[in-house]
Amino acid sequence: MVEIAKRFSTWGLRGLVFVFIAVILSIYVFTLLGVVTSELFSNPILYFGSAVIQAYAALVAVPFTIWVIYMQSTYGAIIVRLFLRKVIFPFTIFGIVTVVSAITIALSETPYAYHAYIAEIVTSLVFLPPLVSYIVNLMVTSPEDVIAAIESNVKHTEEFIALSLYVLRLYIMGAYPDEEAINRTLGRISYALRNVERLKLYPDVWHRFRDFLRTIVVESTFLPHRYHMSRLMTQFMKWLIVSNRSRVARAFMRYYRFVVSRYMTERIPSEVVEDLFIKPILDVVKTTKASRGLIAYALEQSLSLLRHVERMELRGDITVREVCKILELIEESVEDIEEMPELSRLKQHIVRMKKRFRCVPRKAIARKA
Known part of the structure; x- marks a missing residue:
């Protein structure tokens, strides 16, 4: 009933005015034609009442069936079950219309046939707009x-x-x-x-x-905004580490590296590395006080990423300027990590890449400026 009230409120005053005018016009026409005696409405009530029931049944059943087939094929049966409360609304209206029609049909042979016929018209008109509006909204879910x-x-x-x-x-x-x-x-x-x-x-x-x-790495042609992806990936990595899921966290570090590789083909590589690799992995393992083994694995993934960046430069997919910027970002992010063999190898590789690509140190750039 709350859903019905909401639909009527969204329908607004215009719909109620429309129904009121339609009823007044119907009464006026019947009065003008002189057909206000109950005997003349016995058969029309039977035909009109059954027609209203069949029309509402088709209006509810056909779109609802199409919607269920679409939703189940698109999202699965689990999601369809979540909408069961919402789809009660059209069946509630159908039940009300059926009850009213049954009562009016029962009154077809009584002195109240004329009033029953007017009530049938009012009911069919009142519930039609909110039902149609609801079905349209449901179909464009x-x-x-x-x-x-x-x-x-x-x-x-x-x-x-x-x-x-x-x-x-x-x-x-x-x-x-x-x-x-x-x-x-x-x-x-x-x-x-x-x-x-x-x-x-x-x-x-x-x-x-x-x-x-x-899906983002392999199947999708669309890449979500890196800011929102960075927040999600960062929070999820924190969740894994806090929950002591070290093996799963290692797997997701690899997945993150694959995501970074996918984004670098269509976005600015240095910004991608900062938002989708450094923040969700290197910064998280430092702030959450991850185990030494997990930090070592994060450093190994950083080394793998730099090797991928190096291959991208050889293919001409990334500029030398971007390579140097990525090296600076990773070097800064690992400065406060305690010494371990993986860190030494990473730093040595950074030094070699800087020499190879002739990267100018940031301090030298500041002095020139």
């Missing part, structure tokens, strides 16, 4: 609507994160996804991850995130 339904129906934040990542992955695989909608969805997920210490990390969650990252 967007991924944001799906995320909102998930947020309002699931009880656990972890389940919301997993299902949202699942929906987002399907959406970015489309030909022309809405960038703003994707960014807003990424922001919702990042906000849900704001208190990772209170969340329980289930395998289903990181499997969904892994599939999402893999």
Whole structure:
């Protein structure tokens, strides 16, 4: 009933005025023609009442069936079940119309047939606009609507994160996804991850995130904004480390490196490395006081990334200026990490690359300026 009230409120005063005018005109026409005796409305009530029931049944059943088939093929049965509360609304209207029609048909042979006929007209007109409006809104359900339904129906934040990542992955695989909608969805997920210490990390969650990252790297032609991706990747890496999932964290460091490689082909490489590699990996392992083994693995991934950058320069996919900027960024980010063999190898490789590409030290650039 609350849903019905909302639909009537969105329909507004104009719809009520329309119904009122239609009823007044009907009464006026019947009065003008002199057909206000109840005997003349016995058969019209039977025909009109059955027609109204059949029309509303078709109006509810056909679009709803199409919508269920589309949603199930696009998002799966899990998401369709979350909309069960919303789809009660058209069936509620259909039930009200059916009851009213049954009562008016029962009154067809009584002195109240004329009033019953007017009541049938009013009922059919009153519920038609909000029902049509609801069906139209349902048929154009967007991924944001799906995320909102998930947020309002699931009880656990972890389940919301997993299902949202699942929906987002399907959406970015489309030909022309809405960038703003994707960014807003990424922001919702990042906000849900704001208190990772209170969340329980289930395998289903990181499997969904892994599939999402893999889709970006392999299947998607669309890349979400790096700022929102950086926030999400940073929060998720914190979650993994806080939850003592070192093996999973290592796997995601590799996935992050693949994501960085994908972004560098279409974005400014130095900005990509800073937002999608240094912040989610190197900065996180330092601030969360990760284990020595995890820090060593992060340094190894940094070395692998630099080798990839080196190969990109050989192919002409990146400028020397960008290579030098990336070297400076990684060198600065590992300055306060304690000495270990992996750090020594990384620093040695940075020195070799700087010599090879003749990178000017930042201090020398400052003196020239």
